[in-house]
Amino acid sequence: MTHPHLVNAAWRDSSEGYAHLRPLFEKMAQLEPGPEKAALRDELVTGHLPVAEHIAQRFSHRGEAHDDLLQVATVGLINAVDRFDPDRGTEFLSFAIPTIMGEVRRHFRDTGWSVRVPRRLQERHLAVSTASSELAQQLGRAATPSEIAAHLGLSKEEVYEGIEAGNVYRSQSLDEILSPGEDNTAMADRLGVDDDALDGVEYHETLRPLLNQLPARERRILILRFYGNMTQTEIAHRVGLSQMHVSRLLAKTLKGLRDGIADS
Amino acid sequence: MAEMPLVRTVAGAIAMREDYDIEAIADVKLIVDEACSLLVDRAVAGTQLVCRFEIEPGTIRFAAAVEGFDARPIDDTTLGWGLLVSLVDDITHGVDTSRPLPLLRIDVLVRRGGSAP
Numbered sequence: 001m002t003h004p005h006l007v008n009a010a011w012r013d014s015s016e017g018y019a020h021l022r023p024l025f026e027k028m029a030q031l032e033p034g035p036e037k038a039a040l041r042d043e044l045v046t047g048h049l050p051v052a053e054h055i056a057q058r059f060s061h062r063g064e065a066h067d068d069l070l071q072v073a074t075v076g077l078i079n080a081v082d083r084f085d086p087d088r089g090t091e092f093l094s095f096a097i098p099t100i101m102g103e104v105r106r107h108f109r110d111t112g113w114s115v116r117v118p119r120r121l122q123e124r125h126l127a128v129s130t131a132s133s134e135l136a137q138q139l140g141r142a143a144t145p146s147e148i149a150a151h152l153g154l155s156k157e158e159v160y161e162g163i164e165a166g167n168v169y170r171s172q173s174l175d176e177i178l179s180p181g182e183d184n185t186a187m188a189d190r191l192g193v194d195d196d197a198l199d200g201v202e203y204h205e206t207l208r209p210l211l212n213q214l215p216a217r218e219r220r221i222l223i224l225r226f227y228g229n230m231t232q233t234e235i236a237h238r239v240g241l242s243q244m245h246v247s248r249l250l251a252k253t254l255k256g257l258r259d260g261i262a263d264s
Numbered sequence: 265m266a267e268m269p270l271v272r273t274v275a276g277a278i279a280m281r282e283d284y285d286i287e288a289i290a291d292v293k294l295i296v297d298e299a300c301s302l303l304v305d306r307a308v309a310g311t312q313l314v315c316r317f318e319i320e321p322g323t324i325r326f327a328a329a330v331e332g333f334d335a336r337p338i339d340d341t342t343l344g345w346g347l348l349v350s351l352v353d354d355i356t357h358g359v360d361t362s363r364p365l366p367l368l369r370i371d372v373l374v375r376r377g378g379s380a381p
Contacts, residue, residue, distance in 0.1 A: 132286050142287035145280055160280055163289070 021047045025086040044081045052077040055100045076103030121165040128162030210260040218253045284376050291351050298348050299328050299370045306332040322376045329369035335359050
């Protein structure tokens with residue numbers, strides 16, 4: 001399978017760009033595997049990268065990210081460099097172009113779908129969506145499943161399958177930016193969970209009036225213990241009481257607060 | 265909430281089998297989605313969202329209801345509600361307060377080929 005247009009485009013480049021690479025293939029074929037051979041292979045791959053780019057470009061309007069396509073085309077190019085046999089007497093490009101195209105096609109066939117769907121359904125979906133846009137043009141409105149079925153000569157059930165298969169063509173990434181608008185946060189950032197601190201808010205709000213009712217000394221001890229994270233001995237030092245006394249006061253205050261929360 | 269994809273799929277399947285056109289099928293899914301999210305926002309956590317589809321030739325009626333925290337009617341000034349109104353042929357919402365927890369519901373009606381924007 002050759003593509004005259006592509007071959008020509010690449011050929012035009014070859015007169016300027018790729019000719020100097022040709023002898024390298026013969027050199028590489030004679031070398032034993034080793035660092036020298038690997039370096040030659042690298043040079044051949046990078047030298048031919050524009051070919052992969054040309055081909056990736058041709059497929060770029062089909063809804064796959066350009067970078068992914070370029071990646072796949074490059075893999076195809078690497079395969080082509082590895083498999084090319086200069087003794088056959090063919091030009092590298094006439095071998096490489098179909099190889100790279102094949103790789104890109106396979107990518108569309110196998111991984112274009114987010115969820116793997118049987119080949120039969122992939123084709124059904126393609127037929128249904130083509131028919132639906134053709135019919136929309138003819139009718140001036142969106143087509144119904146029965147119209148599509150009649151158009152394609154399929155049963156309605158078969159059309160239903162084709163429509164439903166389309167639901168999984170593309171999945172949504174959790175990192176996807178939902179809209180280019182002002183708050184362009186990714187999907188994952190919008191999935192809500194109950195805040196762990198919510199219960200804390202409730203306690204906090206119940207506690208506040210109770211804390212306000214405490215005598216100044218008890219409140220101070222409580223604050224030093226739980227907000228200042230001090231030990232009872234440190235607190236005893238601060239407020240000029242014995243550690244035992246602080247301990248008793250803390251226990252009494254906490255009990256009072258617990259009872260207060262239970263009552264309210 | 266975890267069952268929303270199921271409700272959406274059922275809605276799509278019904279619209280498809282009732283031979284709604286391709287765009288209307290997508291609309292029906294959107295309507296069901298939107299109505300349910302308006303209700304789920306107000307529902308008591310852990311309670312059920314009850315969905316009912318009634319199919320008559322050429323029309324789909326969809327009713328959804330939840331037990332809400334309070335008896336405030338559904339806010340019909342939100343974007344979600346506006347979107348619903350623009351997609352359906354008829355829509356009502358209401359609150360049933362005769363029960364321990366108020367029951368909030370949304371009923372919509374979508375006609376085949378009738379909801380052209």
